[in-house]
Amino acid sequence: xxxxxxxxxxxxxxxxxxxxxxxxxxxxxxxxxxxxxxxxxxxxxxxxxxxxxxxxxxxxxxxxxxxxxxxxxxxxxxxxxxxxxxxxxxxxxxxxxxxxxxxxxxxxxxxxxxxxxxxxxxxxxxxxxxxxxxxxxxxxxxxxxxxxxxxxxxxxxxxxxxxxxxxxxxxxxxxxxxxxxxxxxxxxxxxxxxxxxxxxxxxxxxxxxxxxxxxxxxxxxxxxxxxxxxxxxxxxxxxxxxxxxxxxxxxxxxxxx
Numbered sequence: 421x422x423x424x425x426x427x428x429x430x431x432x433x434x435x436x437x438x439x440x441x442x443x444x445x446x447x448x449x450x451x452x453x454x455x456x457x458x459x460x461x462x463x464x465x466x467x468x469x470x471x472x473x474x475x476x477x478x479x480x481x482x483x484x485x486x487x488x489x490x491x492x493x494x495x496x497x498x499x500x501x502x503x504x505x506x507x508x509x510x511x512x513x514x515x516x517x518x519x520x521x522x523x524x525x526x527x528x529x530x531x532x533x534x535x536x537x538x539x540x541x542x543x544x545x546x547x548x549x550x551x552x553x554x555x556x557x558x559x560x561x562x563x564x565x566x567x568x569x570x571x572x573x574x575x576x577x578x579x580x581x582x583x584x585x586x587x588x589x590x591x592x593x594x595x596x597x598x599x600x601x602x603x604x605x606x607x608x609x610x611x612x613x614x615x616x617x618x619x620x621x622x623x624x625x626x627x628x629x630x631x632x633x634x635x636x637x638x639x640x641x642x643x644x645x646x647x648x649x650x651x652x653x654x655x656x657x658x659x660x661x662x663x664x665x666x667x668x669x670x671x672x673x674x675x676x677x
Contacts, residue, residue: 444468446480452597454479466600481598486589488646488659489666492535501673502530508676516672518552525549529669536591538584539662541577542669545584548577552665565618565652568625578651579662581633583640588659590641597643606644609635613649632658 445457447467456463456470457477469476485491490498502509513526525548529541537543550570569578576582585591596602609631618625629651636658639645648658 489586538580539666540579
């Protein structure tokens with residue numbers, strides 16, 4: 421019996437020390453720079469051994485506040501502005517050149533302002549007010565690819581793909597950085613993206629959009645989303661649609677008399 425207890429005790433000690441050896445200090449983030457927790461020198465992305473001091477450490481992602489959607493405080497503020505001045509907001513939309521048939525989309529947007537929502541659809545998941553501010557700054561643009569995007573989405577939001585959540589933070593207002601799988605898949609996507617001409621034929625365009633949408637569904641809430649190119653707006657970014665609409669609404673609300 422004593423022999424069994426002694427063996428169990430020894431086994432426990434071995435397991436505890438093994439786990440302790442495996443549990444290394446985590447990499448330290450200073451801004452966007454990963455540093456060794458032992459010598460505080462900069463380390464390479466996704467490294468687990470410091471080339472300066474030769475000590476091992478655990479790679480750990482870090483999070484930062486989202487820059488593509490409203491914070492809880494801002495959402496409450498703008499919603500309060502709208503609720504106090506609904507008629508003025510409608511008049512401001514008309515003055516800004518919004519066509520009568522597009523008004524319901526913007527009114528729905530303002531009525532449902534909330535934190536963590538997609539900046540383009542306001543959390544509805546629908547393609548509200550199609551055509552407004554749909555402009556391109558690149559050489560591949562709306563004339564050729566916009567109809568394909570509209571057909572592919574079947575009325576769903578082209579930014580969040582129908583979830584209603586901000587794709588940069590996935591709705592929780594925190595964006596994850598330093599995830600190796602997201603980084604690896606981003607460079608794979610970028611390489612394939614550059615070798616597909618979306619204007620060659622419809623199948624090429626559909627394949628390009630599939631690459632984009634697949635990546636977004638796999639890596640919502642991660643920083644690489646901010647660097648994805650727009651499907652149909654040339655050199656613009658995928659998130660530009662959301663940022664432009666959110667800016668349009670909030671500036672309109674702020675300027676209400």
